[in-house]
Amino acid sequence: DAGVTQSPTHLIKTRGQQVTLRCSPKSGHDTVSWYQQALGQGPQFIFQYYEEEERQRGNFPDRFSGHQFPNYSSELNVNALLLGDSALYLCASSLGQPTGGYTFGSGTRLTVV
Amino acid sequence: GQQLNQSPQSMFIQEGEDVSMNCTSSSIFNTWLWYKQDPGEGPVLLIALYKAGELTSNGRLTAQFGITRKDSFLNISASIPSDVGIYFCAGFTGTASKLTFGTGTRLQVTL
Numbered sequence: 001d002a003g004v005t006q007s008p009t010h011l012i013k014t015r016g017q018q019v020t021l022r023c024s025p026k027s028g029h030d031t032v033s034w035y036q037q038a039l040g041q042g043p044q045f046i047f048q049y050y051e052e053e054e055r056q057r058g059n060f061p062d063r064f065s066g067h068q069f070p071n072y073s074s075e076l077n078v079n080a081l082l083l084g085d086s087a088l089y090l091c092a093s094s095l096g097q098p099t100g101g102y103t104f105g106s107g108t109r110l111t112v113v
Numbered sequence: 114g115q116q117l118n119q120s121p122q123s124m125f126i127q128e129g130e131d132v133s134m135n136c137t138s139s140s141i142f143n144t145w146l147w148y149k150q151d152p153g154e155g156p157v158l159l160i161a162l163y164k165a166g167e168l169t170s171n172g173r174l175t176a177q178f179g180i181t182r183k184d185s186f187l188n189i190s191a192s193i194p195s196d197v198g199i200y201f202c203a204g205f206t207g208t209a210s211k212l213t214f215g216t217g218t219r220l221q222v223t224l
Contacts, residue, residue, distance in 0.1 A: 042116055042201050042216055043201075097210070
């Protein structure tokens with residue numbers, strides 16, 4: 001049973017560019033959340049998607065946007081990249097309300113130069 | 114964004130020793146979770162706690178949901194080298210959508 005899969009694993013982009021990160025949730029899960037983890041910090045909530053709609057959003061600018069597809073997979077898009085966007089981006093999935101916690105993927109390491 | 118405060122930030126211990134770490138918040142949480150993160154990996158759930166005062170074990174790990182609902186504790190008994198990693202507390206307030214993470218405790222075990 002595949003867990004949460006994310007692609008790509010590593011990415012280098014230049015300031016001002018745009019990036020798209022992809023996530024396939026664990027089989028049977030319908031809710032996808034995205035987190036940003038800066039070096040030496042805990043993950044920070046970006047937003048959550050359920051039934052192809054953004055259900056909740058953290059304190060991130062509009063440069064961060066997302067999408068959920070009918071098969072529950074999700075994309076995170078970041079426009080006008082800044083050096084400070086360099087981080088590990090984690091995707092987490094759950095079935096409905098995740099009272100038992102999320103299942104996380106291994107993340108995409110984004111470096112902005 | 115808001116983060117929970119964890120202490121200690123890091124610790125070196127010898128194999129076989131017991132470890133204690135804690136997590137505090139200024140807000141009340143309805144659910145407390147403890148995750149472990151290895152280098153290059155995402156966090157993996159260790160223990161979930163659902164009500165104040167609850168004490169739950171998972172092998173050598175024991176966690177408690179504080180009575181005030183503003184803190185939680187994790188103990189690891191008889192540490193082994195594979196316990197090395199970063200331990201994060203996390204919690205839900207109100208509706209269980211946004212998970213708030215702690216600042217992390219880095220554990221290093223020496224033989």
